[in-house]
Amino acid sequence: MKKLIYIIIASAIALAACEKTLDFPFEYKQPKLVLNCVLSNNSEINFTVSRSMHILDSKEIVMIPDADVIIFEDDKPLQVVPVSDGDGHYHAAYTPKIGHTYKFQISKDGFETIEAEATMLDPTTINRFSCDAKVSDYDDIYYGDGNYNISLNFNDNQQQENYYMIKMTGEFPQDMKDYLSGIYEDNYLAYQVLDSTYELFLDCNDQSVGRSSAGTSLYLSDEIIGGGNYTVKFNAYDYRDLYGIFYDMSYYNSIEDTTGNQSNGIENLPFYREYEYNIIVHLQVVNKDYYQYEKSYDLYNENDGNPFAEPTLVKNNVKNGLGILGTSCEVTDTIKFIVKNPYVEEEASR
DSSP, X not given: OHHHHHHHHHHHHHXXXXXXXXXXXXXXXXXXXXXXXXXXXXXXXXXXXXXXXXXXXXXXXXXXXXXXXXXXXXXXXOSOOOEEOSSSEEEESOOOOTTOEEEEEEEOTTSOOEEEEEEOOOOOOEEEEEEEOOGGGHHHHHTTOEEXXXXXXXXXXXXXXXXXXXXXXXXXXXXXXXXXXXXOXXXXXXXXXXXXXOBOEEEOOOTTSEEOTTSSOEEEXXXXXXXXXXXXEEEEEEOOOHHHHHTOHHHHTTSBOTTSOBTOOGGGSTXXXXXXXEEEEXXXXXXXXXXXXXXXXHHHHHHTTOTTSOOOOOOXXXXXXXEEEEEEEEEEEEEEEEEEOTTHHHHHHO
């Protein structure tokens, strides 16, 4: 037994003597400033400034709340000074103009000054927007399975390098949202109905049309369209479950409605029997850098955690730094549906 113990001790000493410190060939690089901004013709300027992370960093993204930012319009400084909220998010009370070029110049002590430039492209024109949903499908809408066949025709400016992004939203009537905001503040399903930015899921069989990893955006390249009128067909899905809101009676009966009356009767609500549902298409003309950024970022997300995937470099158009300055000019069109409650006739026939 003692002999065995001596052997174990001797082996441990031998292994310890074989220890060797390996130096990984990771070169430390000075952090760079990172800009993330998409300029829109429909909103004022909002962007973030952060710093780059080293491959071995274990911290979360470090935001830069006190950078010095100058925004130029056609090489002339804007008179509007961007304001930081103290958390690396900045706002400038100015809406970019179509056809103008904007340049960001951002500096911060300890970092190299960065610059980025992008031009607001001309918007397109929607010629035709159709959305097919059969009356028999309305039951599915209440169950959170609304399926819409979309056809969208628009003009492509052959004189301009255009790239396109398509998104869809579905808007419920204001009286429904007012009611739900009063009694369902903590209900996730109701929150989705109240969220006007909720994006529908999209699916397209055309192999030339790309889709975001989240499934809520479609991408079209300028090289594929080539000018003139272009039609794209796809499906849109609204998974918001109205049935889960209207028919959770145990929850409804345990609270007061906005009038202060206990269980006033869901059948008396103005939108119980039918309501107006608006489905909205958002067609964005984006610059090439932003298009490539979105495509590469989606590919990066798809490959994340896959040891057999090729490394994905995310598009960057910031000089001396990292990030993206993109532009988006958006046009919208709306189709209105009158959605009838499929249970009203059933209740009346009982």
